[in-house]
Amino acid sequence: MSTPPKYPKTSLNTVKRIANRGKYDYSTIHSLLNSSPIIHVSFNDPHSPFPITLPMIGCTGNFEDQDADPNTSAQDVYVHGYVSSRLMKLGSSSKSSEHGKGEGEQEEGFPLSISTAEIQGLVLALSPNHHSLNYTSTLIMGYATPVTRESEKLYAMQRITNNLLPGRWENSRQPPLASEMSSTSILRVRVVSASAKVRTGGPSEDRVDLGNDELRRRVWTGVVPTWRVWGEAVKAEECQVVGEEQEKGIEAWRVGENMRGRGSAFRAAVEGDGGEKE
Amino acid sequence: MSTPPKYPKTSLNTVKRIANRGKYDYSTIHSLLNSSPIIHVSFNDPHSPFPITLPMIGCTGNFEDQDADPNTSAQDVYVHGYVSSRLMKLGSSSKSSEHGKGEGEQEEGFPLSISTAEIQGLVLALSPNHHSLNYTSTLIMGYATPVTRESEKLYAMQRITNNLLPGRWENSRQPPLASEMSSTSILRVRVVSASAKVRTGGPSEDRVDLGNDELRRRVWTGVVPTWRVWGEAVKAEECQVVGEEQEKGIEAWRVGENMRGRGSAFRAAVEGDGGEKE
Numbered sequence: 001m002s003t004p005p006k007y008p009k010t011s012l013n014t015v016k017r018i019a020n021r022g023k024y025d026y027s028t029i030h031s032l033l034n035s036s037p038i039i040h041v042s043f044n045d046p047h048s049p050f051p052i053t054l055p056m057i058g059c060t061g062n063f064e065d066q067d068a069d070p071n072t073s074a075q076d077v078y079v080h081g082y083v084s085s086r087l088m089k090l091g092s093s094s095k096s097s098e099h100g101k102g103e104g105e106q107e108e109g110f111p112l113s114i115s116t117a118e119i120q121g122l123v124l125a126l127s128p129n130h131h132s133l134n135y136t137s138t139l140i141m142g143y144a145t146p147v148t149r150e151s152e153k154l155y156a157m158q159r160i161t162n163n164l165l166p167g168r169w170e171n172s173r174q175p176p177l178a179s180e181m182s183s184t185s186i187l188r189v190r191v192v193s194a195s196a197k198v199r200t201g202g203p204s205e206d207r208v209d210l211g212n213d214e215l216r217r218r219v220w221t222g223v224v225p226t227w228r229v230w231g232e233a234v235k236a237e238e239c240q241v242v243g244e245e246q247e248k249g250i251e252a253w254r255v256g257e258n259m260r261g262r263g264s265a266f267r268a269a270v271e272g273d274g275g276e277k278e
Numbered sequence: 279m280s281t282p283p284k285y286p287k288t289s290l291n292t293v294k295r296i297a298n299r300g301k302y303d304y305s306t307i308h309s310l311l312n313s314s315p316i317i318h319v320s321f322n323d324p325h326s327p328f329p330i331t332l333p334m335i336g337c338t339g340n341f342e343d344q345d346a347d348p349n350t351s352a353q354d355v356y357v358h359g360y361v362s363s364r365l366m367k368l369g370s371s372s373k374s375s376e377h378g379k380g381e382g383e384q385e386e387g388f389p390l391s392i393s394t395a396e397i398q399g400l401v402l403a404l405s406p407n408h409h410s411l412n413y414t415s416t417l418i419m420g421y422a423t424p425v426t427r428e429s430e431k432l433y434a435m436q437r438i439t440n441n442l443l444p445g446r447w448e449n450s451r452q453p454p455l456a457s458e459m460s461s462t463s464i465l466r467v468r469v470v471s472a473s474a475k476v477r478t479g480g481p482s483e484d485r486v487d488l489g490n491d492e493l494r495r496r497v498w499t500g501v502v503p504t505w506r507v508w509g510e511a512v513k514a515e516e517c518q519v520v521g522e523e524q525e526k527g528i529e530a531w532r533v534g535e536n537m538r539g540r541g542s543a544f545r546a547a548v549e550g551d552g553g554e555k556e
Contacts, residue, residue: 012328037397037411038411040318040320040395043329048290050419050471051320051329051331052391053393054393054415054417055393055413057411111327112328112329113329115318115331115333119315122442124446124511127451127452127454128439128450129435129454131439131442131446133315135333137332141328157407161406164400165402171498172405172409172497173404173487176405177405183407202512205516206458210516212451213518215451216517217519218520219451220517220519221514222511222517223511224443224528225508225510225512226315226506227507228505230400230503233402233498233500234480234501234503234547236480236481236501237480238494239494240495241495242495246498250402250502254502262509265509266512270512
């Protein structure tokens with residue numbers, strides 16, 4: 001028995017513009033999601049024509065098979081955040097009765113999309129039209145339901161906390177109080193479809209521009225790499241911590257993340273992406 | 279005559295959760311949008327229950343009053359990107375006939391939302407439930423139409439290019455070729471409503487936790503500030519530029535942006551945000 005390593009390409013998720021940048025494998029999509037400290041969650045209010053998009057935190061998980069590797073196995077997405085229960089009821093009644101029944105079953109929950117985008121470089125070309133960004137992005141679509149089982153909620157809270165900073169759950173005060181359990185909203189998103197898009201490399205130029213020596217001597221071209229950097233931690237006034245172990249752990253984590261981000265952005269600047277560019 | 283400095287608070291844009299973090303003034307919203315190298319554009323496909331959210335580039339502008347200050351005046355948003363014309367037709371016929379006619383007029387265009395989110399710090403509290411992020415986010419809703427007038431398209435292309443890197447339009451090959459003008463899609467979004475949300479400061483703790491001296495000696499609390507950093511520019515292989523003026527300009531820009539980002543993240547770490555936190 002093997003779980004499929006990719007999301008099937010369907011009309012929902014197929015990357016149409018510059019199709020060679022599209023990625024569908026679990027590993028790329030799940031790791032991009034899990035490395036985004038903030039995710040964009042989009043959903044509809046039936047009383048407005050405009051999608052609502054809110055920043056939230058979240059990560060992948062599989063409550064039924066907690067040791068499953070997110071790089072190779074199907075995952076749900078757990079989102080820490082609140083969507084009005086009024087909207088969730090309206091959404092599921094008006095939308096999922098019409099759509100999403102491709103596999104012959106009635107989907108449960110509220111349709112939403114999760115997106116991430118991180119830029120890795122500003123790509124400067126000879127002409128403005130060939131300017132671009134190196135970036136990674138994901139779009140994950142699924143049906144959300146509030147997590148009500150206490151054991152699953154605890155699992156999701158622990159994963160989301162440790163996804164922000166490894167080991168933080170164990171290093172802070174837990175288990176949560178009963179009041180914290182009831183005031184915390186966690187959504188479980190059953191993923192229906194997903195894709196990622198990745199652009200790397202230097203500028204792709206117009207052929208005529210490349211043949212114009214005057215232009216090539218006049219206009220600087222290349223990539224300005226960019227990444228997220230984490231600065232020295234600022235201790236809270238109320239903090240009375242004894243010993244340096246935790247602070248050293250945070251320091252090691254941020255230095256590692258900074259090196260990883262820098263390395264990834266510089267690699268993206270010099271790599272080709274194997275095809276069509278803009 | 280004065281243009282209003284804020285977006286009116288309506289049911290569309292009022293920040294409901296932790297309302298004191300909501301901002302409605304042009305200055306905050308427009309400057310957050312214009313300082314985001316990538317923006318998330320969300321819209322609906324009538325054949326799918328899931329909003330589509332794509333990363334694009336864009337910035338504010340006002341073609342009719344090009345010298346108007348975005349901090350104090352109404353602005354459109356120009357988005358460089360492509361939304362299928364099939365979707366745009368479906369969207370405007372199925373949605374704007376029902377909605378968005380609050381001011382007694384038929385809205386033209388395709389309803390979409392633009393969102394940004396940047397994090398400025400990981401906020402580490404005594405208990406996982408009080409962990410948070412310092413962040414800025416925006417949500418801008420409006421009706422999009424493709425820009426067809428050549429003069430307006432040129433204006434938007436110049437603004438979007440220079441918003442990514444000041445002066446870049448003038449330093450690269452322009453005007454665009456006729457083929458570039460026709461292959462470039464620019465959307466103008468007439469803004470209907472908008473809001474921003476800003477979280478700053480250190481952790482907000484549970485009162486019982488704060489009274490627990492053992493806990494305060496055990497758990498490190500505070501903020502790990504974070505910002506976007508720009509690395510040393512990587513010259514393209516094809517680049518034959520003579521002189522260092524442009525490279526020095528890019529270097530000065532990135533060093534300035536890095537200082538600005540760092541300063542802003544550290545200020546956010548120690549500032550209060552004047553109210554309720556989580």
